[in-house]
Amino acid sequence: MALRRSASLNPTPLTRLRQALQPDWVHTMRARRIAAAALVVLAGVAAIRSDPDGDRTAAVVAARDLAPGITVTPDDVLVENRLATTLPDGSQADLGGVVGATLAGPVRRGEVLTDVRLLGSRLAKAAAGPDARIVPLHLADNAVVELVRTGDVVDILAAADSGSNAVPRVVASDAVVVLVSAKPKSATAANDRVVLVALPAHAANAVAGAALTETVTLTLH
Template sequence: MSPSGSFGAPPGPSFGPPFRSAPAPRARPPWRRVLARHRRGLAALSAAVAVLAVIVAVRPTPAPTGAVLVAARDLPAGSTPGPADLALVALPTALHPAGVLHAVGQATGVALTGPLRRGEPVTDVRVAHPGGPHDPGTVVLPARFADADAVAVLRPGDRIDVLAAPAPEHPGPARLIVPAAIVMARPTATGSSAGALLILEVPRTVAAELAGVAGGSVLTYTIHRFVGGPVATNRE
């Protein structure tokens, strides 16, 4: 009991900590509010970027490509294509055929030794270069055949076996002179000589013999291979 006769703490200064109100919450920066508002969209974007990074990492390197010459439309054997008949397309270099041509001028105006389908690559063996053989071991020379009508069915690229028939005063079987000669060209008949002329590509080893028999024997041929398949009624 205090001297005043009442219970309780004596008057005087308080010894406990003073009472303070709780501080007001601090406002978040604007960028945090933006992140909080779009957190789901940002999470989806991050996941998409991660997936894209994985795809790019495992995707194989694109194969190198190069331009090759192809037929712009179906071309028959023996035809002489112009610029509109040919086109350049890009193909993977690993798929380029051996001897493929890379410029339109390489096949423009020269006879085809075989038919070409639209989009088929043009290779060096599909064009008959006038004045020059395909193989260094061969030569090109003219040969006159007795039967002009028989020669008329031939065209550049055909392969024939050249035969020499004996002169009428010495009958006997025909003799094989050149097996599988390539017809390079069939010049237009002038009417000044009998028979018909062919420009042939033949091996060097038989060129001299063919030139020797051409003056005293009658030349004929057998079909070794038509470049266009079976004999057609009109091969022009």
């Protein structure tokens, strides 16, 4: 074995002559085979590596800081190509599914808009379970509205008109605040602010019914 290896490293004059007399096409064929093998290897590497463009997908993002409760306009959002692995669940790819919707919370410029950022059944489900409903409330004390924030967990109390002797009662517990309407610029509209809460369907219907005939307020957890 050692003798054979030594012979390959130190070819005899006859071997050198034979190699020199080989036609050019032999050397060319050998070079082509080497090049073809290299191309096969490169093709395999390219197939294994992911395509950077294929890993990106469209996503709707905020074009500027957005306040909760606003109706999204085309000027508020734009579509960008983002890495698919960085997108959160529920991200929106189409402007049509976002423009005209109401924001359920504040959004920073460049933030990807997801389904739970928009008022709708998915927001209610995320906040209070699969059969959840969203109920709008006008509170008796506007000062309470100033204290409530999106994501707060509250109990809802109702009572007859303040002129009666009715004792307030708890209509529902563990409601999740999903939106507090923005403070109006006009002082005359201060009492028009609305708090949206998410509740299971049965409790939501009870709260909505009480809000029709009674005064309601919240206690914060």
